[in-house]
Amino acid sequence: MGIYLTQKKFFQSFLIFWEAYPNMMIPVFPGGRLLGIILFFNLLSVVYTNKLYTKKKWGLLLVHLGIMTFFIGGGLTSFYAIESQLSIEEGETKNFTEDFRKLELAIIDRTNPDLDTVISIPQSMLKKQNVISYPEIPFNIVIKSYLDNAELSSKTSNHSIQELPQVTHGIGAEIFVKSKAEFVQDNFVNFVTVHAEILSNNKSLGTWLFSRAIEQTQLIEIENKRYEFILRPVRYYTSYDLTLKDFRHDIYPGTDIPKNFSSLIHLNDPEKQEVRDVLIYMNHPLRYQGKTYYQASFGKDDTLSILQVVQNPAWLFPYLACSMVAAGLIFQFLSYLIRFSKKNNR
């Protein structure tokens, strides 16, 4: 199991479940979140019962309060931090970042020439397989099947009849879908695939196939209005544009050892009138409007730069916590040393 899923299952949860029988989940261990809370109160009681707040023990008090701050910070991070990626080619401009681990069914209405209206249905909602309706759209979507991972291939007569719903419209009509086990490793992409029926005024317009593997949008006309549908990584839009001007991948002469990766980004924020160039490189991220952009990876013959984007309102907590603990430990250790050398000198 990859680090991402492991973290999600064991740390970012209240309880760890064990699937004793299919669909029968039994909680067997407390998850990271619950443990954090328990440990927090445990520390609090230690401070109280051992009277760490007395004058002599303030070093220890600082250590324990610092660790409590860690837990608070960790808890906040696990709830509020958003991680996404900005995958950008040289010359390209983007005003959104993407989370490749979460998907959304985006319905794009381009009738307004100035502004596209996007309605996104999160993956969790698709997974529940029910009827989805939004006030902004004049139709309902019925999820007829949801596959965590699938293999898509073009249809041939050899394929036997499938148990999955019949796709009547769109590109999916030509595609054969085979359900596959979900990957748990970090670097594998799961091709989530959904069969959805669209109902307008309780009348079926047909069934479409949406999949992570289908990268283009599908145009569907409903009540004389055209909508584009696509199942894509969740997007987080920003109020500013980023353009990749140049990506550099330097190596040490005569070797393959990378010396430096850097992305020269042009930042354009029309709202705040902030227009400038930023160089993002190893150990030097861009922090802007609560988001931090880090150089993470690259591709396409060094013309594509991938930046990791983290939005963590609690990012200061660990800094605060560790200065507290470190100060407490240093105080304790020094006072121990002083006592010790006094004793020795006697």
Next chain:
Amino acid sequence: MKNKLIIISILFMLGYFLLYRISPSDMSSSSLNVKKFATIPVLHNGRLKPIDSAARNSLTLIQGKQTLKYNGVKISASEWLLTLWSQSEKADAFPVFLINNPEVQMLLGMFDLKKKTVSYNELVPHFETITNQTNTIQKIEDQLRSPFQKEVFSLYQRIMLYHRLKNSFFVEGTHSFYQTVSSFEKNIQEMRSFVKETNHKFEDLTEKQKQILVSIDTTIQQFNYVDQINIVKPLPSLDDPMNDHWNSMGAGITNYLDNYSFHPLINLFAKSLDAVNHNQPELFNKSIERILAYHELRAPRVTRFAKGELLFNEVQFFMKSIILYFCIFLLLCISWLRWPAHLTKAGFYLLLIAFGIHTMGLLFRIILQGRPPVTNLYSSAIFIGWVSVGLGIILERYYKNKIAVFLSAVLGFITLIIAHNLSLSGDTMEMMQAVLDSNFWLSTHVVTVTIGYSSTYVAGFIGLFYVFRGLLSSSLTQNDQKELYRMAYGIVCFSLLFSFVGTILGGIWADQSWGRFWGWDPKENGALMIVLWNAIILHARLSGIIRIRGFMLCAIFGNILTSFSWFGVNILGVGLHSYGFMDKAFFWLLLFIVTQFVAISLGLISKKYWKSELIK
């Protein structure tokens, strides 16, 4: 008093003798001034270094040792490289390829079991076999290869390295180097007018002109090949001497086509190689002098560093420290049987000397590399040893029981042996990966965490000492026990402080460069385990769950955690901190962990059976 003086002076003589003996005998087995040649700076593996370092690194990779023996004569690495470049046929007969695996020996028809090294010439008949094997092996994933396959693959890689090194200056088999260069120049000059007027056809040329063109073409092909495969680049940039984009000999010679002049070093190198070939030491020495003078004039700093590194290579600080640490260990072992007071005192002084040499080596590396002490696994071993010994000396100052001296010697010896084995995998001052390229974090996070490792080991070894001495000898008095306990307690506190601060600094670095404070990366988990374990020991002591013995056994367990975090993580080969998979290290790690568990179980034996308790 007299007795004491004698012992101490004997020790000093021993130390001096050792120091003197291990320094390499002068390199010039002939009248060629190889040492000067070894000083010439070149670009190798992305770093400017003296030829000596390039030679030692390469020879170590191929043969596992820095010097070579042929027909009973010792040949230094630089001398070997010089021969490889000037008289490749001669060098091809040197037995430089170490083959340990009996199955591979069988494959190569080596039936003389005492002989472990073969020469390039001896390998030539087996090239087809080796290549065929390698083609199959390359399709198999790294971890799934059998020991035999790994060894064959390593042999293949070493042959490639050897071949590339051999062809780094001139194509192998060249005999008159200067003539190659000058006739190329002459031919180009002769054809220059012709080349300018492009209307000519090949058919219109005279027979002689055709020959010249063919010869030019051959030379260009040869040097393009050199430019492609070389691993040593000797020609500094003409525009900016401090720039590290140096040129290979191949590029230097073909560049003549563009600007009709040679890099000034090319002729000098060609002449000096010719001089070796024709056994003209004076000419050789003069050419080398002029190459060095050229560097000295244009980039004095580069020359200074090259000289410094050569000195560093020759002195072998860490090798000397290893031997001294071992002597101290022996001395103290003897001291338990005879002359305790004098020998322990001598041991302490010798430890100071060994520590001094260790420190000098460490400082030398820091200056040469322009980096904090820990940059890779190798230097972490050196540094862990240094900190442990330093801590031992401080402990000795307070407790004066000579136990710390003994433990220091043991830890210094073991860590330097580990470092020595790690150094066999190539350049120990290699360039830093992009992510790690930050002197600030290297000097804060890495150094603190490493100090945390060292102190955990010191505490663990105090624990080991307690268990073995208590079990096997009656000399461990109640008072000694308390003293050991106090030492261990102080060190565990120190260790908690450093491992905690170091781990947190790592978190901050990770937050700065990867965007998350904590990523559950194996190395991070390892460091966290050490922090938690130290905290657990202190809390268990506070609440009375463990007393002296429990504390010591817990400290021993700290050894296991630290080794796991230090090496195990790299051996797992996953995560952002892994620097490579090491099979041999895995075996030693397992062995160490097993011994630690044995020690803990021995420590759990009822006190009734402890010799130190029987006495009462």
